[in-house]
Amino acid sequence: MAADRDCSETLRRAVLDAAGESRPLQLMGHGSKAFYGRACLGDPLSLAEHSGIISYEPTELVITARGGTALKEIEDALREKGQMLPFEPPQFDGKGTIGGAIASGLSGPRRPWGGAPRDLLLGMKLLDGRGQILRFGGQVMKNVAGYDLSRLMAGAMGTLGILLEVSIKVLPKPPQEHTLMLSAGDWAAARPLLHKMLIEGVPVTASYSQGEQHKLRLACSQQRVEQIVQRYGVEAVDHQVDFWRALRDQQLDYFTQKEPLWRLSIPPAADIDSKEQMLYEWSGGVRWLFSARPGSEIRSRVENAGGHAILFRNGDRSGEIFHPLHPRLADMQKGLKQVFDPEGIFNPGRHYPDY
Amino acid sequence: MHDRQTLAGEFRRMLPEECVIYREEELIPYECDGLSAYRKVPLIVLLPYTAEQVEEILRFCHQRQIPVVPRGSGTGLSGGALPHEQGVLLSLARLNRILQIDRENMQARVQPGVRNLAVSEAARPLGLYYAPDPSSQIACSIGGNVAENAGGVHCLKYGLTLHNVLQLTLITIDGERLTLGGGSLDAPGLDLLTLITGSEGMLGIVVEVLVKLLPIPQQQQVVLAAFDDIETAGNAVAEIIARGILPAGLEMMDNLSIRASEDFVHAGYPTDAAAILLCEVDGVDAEVSEEISRVREILQQSGATEVRTAGDDEERVRFWAGRKNAFPAVGRISPDYYCMDGTIPRRQLGRVLKMIGEMSKRYGLRCANVFHAGDGNLHPLILYDANNPGELEQAEAFGGEILELCVAVGGTITGEHGVGMEKINQMCAQFRDEELETFHQVKRVFDPLTLLNPGKAIPTLNRCAEFGAMHVHAGKLRFPELERF
Numbered sequence: 001m002a003a004d005r006d007c008s009e010t011l012r013r014a015v016l017d018a019a020g021e022s023r024p025l026q027l028m029g030h031g032s033k034a035f036y037g038r039a040c041l042g043d044p045l046s047l048a049e050h051s052g053i054i055s056y057e058p059t060e061l062v063i064t065a066r067g068g069t070a071l072k073e074i075e076d077a078l079r080e081k082g083q084m085l086p087f088e089p090p091q092f093d094g095k096g097t098i099g100g101a102i103a104s105g106l107s108g109p110r111r112p113w114g115g116a117p118r119d120l121l122l123g124m125k126l127l128d129g130r131g132q133i134l135r136f137g138g139q140v141m142k143n144v145a146g147y148d149l150s151r152l153m154a155g156a157m158g159t160l161g162i163l164l165e166v167s168i169k170v171l172p173k174p175p176q177e178h179t180l181m182l183s184a185g186d187w188a189a190a191r192p193l194l195h196k197m198l199i200e201g202v203p204v205t206a207s208y209s210q211g212e213q214h215k216l217r218l219a220c221s222q223q224r225v226e227q228i229v230q231r232y233g234v235e236a237v238d239h240q241v242d243f244w245r246a247l248r249d250q251q252l253d254y255f256t257q258k259e260p261l262w263r264l265s266i267p268p269a270a271d272i273d274s275k276e277q278m279l280y281e282w283s284g285g286v287r288w289l290f291s292a293r294p295g296s297e298i299r300s301r302v303e304n305a306g307g308h309a310i311l312f313r314n315g316d317r318s319g320e321i322f323h324p325l326h327p328r329l330a331d332m333q334k335g336l337k338q339v340f341d342p343e344g345i346f347n348p349g350r351h352y353p354d355y
Numbered sequence: 356m357h358d359r360q361t362l363a364g365e366f367r368r369m370l371p372e373e374c375v376i377y378r379e380e381e382l383i384p385y386e387c388d389g390l391s392a393y394r395k396v397p398l399i400v401l402l403p404y405t406a407e408q409v410e411e412i413l414r415f416c417h418q419r420q421i422p423v424v425p426r427g428s429g430t431g432l433s434g435g436a437l438p439h440e441q442g443v444l445l446s447l448a449r450l451n452r453i454l455q456i457d458r459e460n461m462q463a464r465v466q467p468g469v470r471n472l473a474v475s476e477a478a479r480p481l482g483l484y485y486a487p488d489p490s491s492q493i494a495c496s497i498g499g500n501v502a503e504n505a506g507g508v509h510c511l512k513y514g515l516t517l518h519n520v521l522q523l524t525l526i527t528i529d530g531e532r533l534t535l536g537g538g539s540l541d542a543p544g545l546d547l548l549t550l551i552t553g554s555e556g557m558l559g560i561v562v563e564v565l566v567k568l569l570p571i572p573q574q575q576q577v578v579l580a581a582f583d584d585i586e587t588a589g590n591a592v593a594e595i596i597a598r599g600i601l602p603a604g605l606e607m608m609d610n611l612s613i614r615a616s617e618d619f620v621h622a623g624y625p626t627d628a629a630a631i632l633l634c635e636v637d638g639v640d641a642e643v644s645e646e647i648s649r650v651r652e653i654l655q656q657s658g659a660t661e662v663r664t665a666g667d668d669e670e671r672v673r674f675w676a677g678r679k680n681a682f683p684a685v686g687r688i689s690p691d692y693y694c695m696d697g698t699i700p701r702r703q704l705g706r707v708l709k710m711i712g713e714m715s716k717r718y719g720l721r722c723a724n725v726f727h728a729g730d731g732n733l734h735p736l737i738l739y740d741a742n743n744p745g746e747l748e749q750a751e752a753f754g755g756e757i758l759e760l761c762v763a764v765g766g767t768i769t770g771e772h773g774v775g776m777e778k779i780n781q782m783c784a785q786f787r788d789e790e791l792e793t794f795h796q797v798k799r800v801f802d803p804l805t806l807l808n809p810g811k812a813i814p815t816l817n818r819c820a821e822f823g824a825m826h827v828h829a830g831k832l833r834f835p836e837l838e839r840f
Contacts, residue, residue, distance in 0.1 A: 059593035082599050119518050132789045140698040141730035142770035144504045144553045151549040172599035201570035267538035269459040285540045307539040323543035333545050335800035
């Protein structure tokens with residue numbers, strides 16, 4: 001049963017109380033991403049009750065929902081109208097709220113072709129650390145009035161405020177999707193073919209490579225799939241909806257390993273100096289690596305390839321999780337924290353140790 | 356007060372002679388951007404060649420507390436590059452090199468002064484292009500596109516500038532060079548790249564941009580549909596989207612703009628139609644043909660009086676030429692025109708156009724409407740004659756009222772042209788004091804002395820108080836009959 005509750009006033013009071021005492025709060029939706037980010041202290045403040053879809057206009061391609069609304073509820077409403085959240089947010093353990101999806105900034109397999117949370121976010125109502133309810137952006141596709149502060153909240157890990165309401169651009173769900181298998185040896189051997197297909201405009205919506213297994217998801221007609229199979233010498237298999245969902249939610253066997261899991265974000269065609277096994281998504285733009293090697297070593301290799309690394313799961317959650325920043329950028333980040341949360345009550349330390 | 360001669364001397368010690376413009380007659384061409392109703396002569400114009408020179412200029416201006424107004428090609432329509440009389444106008448026009456086109460990663464690294472269209476031209480031999488295509492794309496610069504988060508006619512499917520930029524190299528007001536974003540699809544920390552994009556040169560100076568390139572679609576096809584009622588045309592747009600079609604472009608024009616364009620470029624538009632829709636579909640051959648026939652069917656079912664598919668590429672280009680030349684076409688039928696840029700939820704189109712029609716009668720000024728129908732971005736063009744005393748002021752008041760109407764129906768005062776100087780009062784209608792104050796605080800994080808493009812984009816609370824006093828009569832808001840969003 002979908003809940004429809006406006007708890008803005010309760011949350012505002014909780015924030016004012018906490019700010020008055022400089023008492024930190026840990027913002028919590030469904031807790032499905034509690035493993036992610038740095039461990040932080042503070043009184044848990046549950047946001048899941050503040051839920052419900054406020055408006056959904058399929059012909060405007062926009063949905064507005066309270067931050068605590070379950071992703072599942074949103075997906076169901078969209079599916080009914082043949083639409084979807086283009087960033088395909090993960091639902092770890094089958095859970096997750098729309099506020100958490102935006103705050104974590106995480107996207108699923110469709111990301112390189114469908115966009116990230118920050119790309120789809122049109123506007124929001126934010127509860128800041130002063131207890132003010134602020135509106136940024138709007139419910140329309142194009143809006144350049146004022147600084148784009150709503151998109152700044154995507155990936156901020158809840159450190160700047162509570163996302164009371166978010167408006168998100170949605171897209172038509174492709175009427176048909178198909179899965180292709182490439183047999184081409186390892187990633188290095190498969191990559192040239194994959195990139196050739198991308199440059200030639202093959203309508204890829206997801207990619208996966210691990211060991212010698214390579215899969216692509218396509219959105220196009222059956223007839224087009226047949227042409228693609230012929231042209232590139234690949235094999236079409238069943239659509240495999242469950243496989244792509246398991247990849248999105250990290251339910252594949254690969255993800256059961258116990259070592260620290262690193263998420264490497266690099267230019268898709270870049271090489272990393274590494275002999276280790278990895279799982280590749282986003283046509284190489286994101287790579288998942290289980291490794292007990294020192295973080296500094298992993299980070300420097302990824303940095304040399306023009307990317308950055310996040311200690312995604314496991315490992316020391318009180319250490320460095322997100323990639324260290326240039327000192328000036330770190331200062332700017334602290335300055336922005338000061339603007340939105342002067343008492344430092346929202347998820348202190350969850351993103352970076354010093355804010 | 357800074358003295359022009361003294362400062363020019365100092366800049367000439369720092370930069371090659373031709374980079375410093377300070378003689379009054381040479382400053383005049385820089386007194387306005389694309390919004391020529393607003394003019395100011397800058398103290399000095401600087402035209403550096405390199406990012407290092409930009410660093411040096413900013414360090415100097417920071418130390419001396421000299422305001423700096425950045426400028427790209429000067430095609431902006433909101434006065435964002437309007438000079439500061441006591442400041443430097445910093446033109447990025449000479450940073451105009453395409454540094455690299457990376458086919459494998461489908462990216463291009465360019466300097467800010469590179470023209471928008473030049474990127475696609477350079478990428479074309481590799482089968483790639485840069486998607487955002489503002490109507491001014493033959494002239495406007497990538498740096499300016501980033502500053503305004505420019506759109507175009509293909510935003511619905513391919514996004515705004517923001518969605519097509521991967522990395523920015525930014526120089527802070529005190530001259531430090533920073534990299535935001537990267538060749539990967541995300542970057543660590545807060546997403547400052549999104550904050551800088553569309554910030555109208557108020558937070559830093561962009562000296563290098565890494566953009567995303569896309570494969571050139573194999574096939575493009577466009578359908579033109581005529582309607583005898585503008586609201587019916589609006590409903591047809593909603594129906595296309597509801598049926599799961601995401602057109603590459605979806606544009607609407609009203610009768611006045613149809614007639615003006617037809618006279619100008621002879622696109623073959625039906626001049627008796629109340630509105631026309633242009634719907635473009637792209638992709639591979641078979642799929643485009645199939646989608647075009649679906650679009651035709653939907654348009655016919657939605658009450659189009661005529662539906663025409665471009666017979667060949669030449670006709671397709673002609674259909675678009677009418678739309679892309681709508682502004683200059685309107686320029687031919689009126690001594691002056693004033694271009695507005697509101698965005699509205701598309702379902703409000705009929706109501707908004709009706710109210711604009713009423714305003715047009717009340718102000719006694721004609722208004723032509725072109726509409727990026729796919730994403731709700733409305734460009735009313737108000738026709739006036741600046742030689743008639745008071746008419747510019749009337750046009751501005753009319754425009755202001757349209758923008759406030761956009762806000763009242765749940766939209767925004769600017770979809771893609773920026774606030775600049777032009778819409779600064781309407782910012783007071785869209786945002787409350789707490790929100791404006793937050794904007795000012797964000798500005799101070801990047802530019803504590805407020806030297807970068809000062810006075811633009813974000814109004815002071817005092818200004819809003821005065822503007823409000825002017826506009827709220829007896830405690831009544833405009834458009835009291837509308838539900839407020």
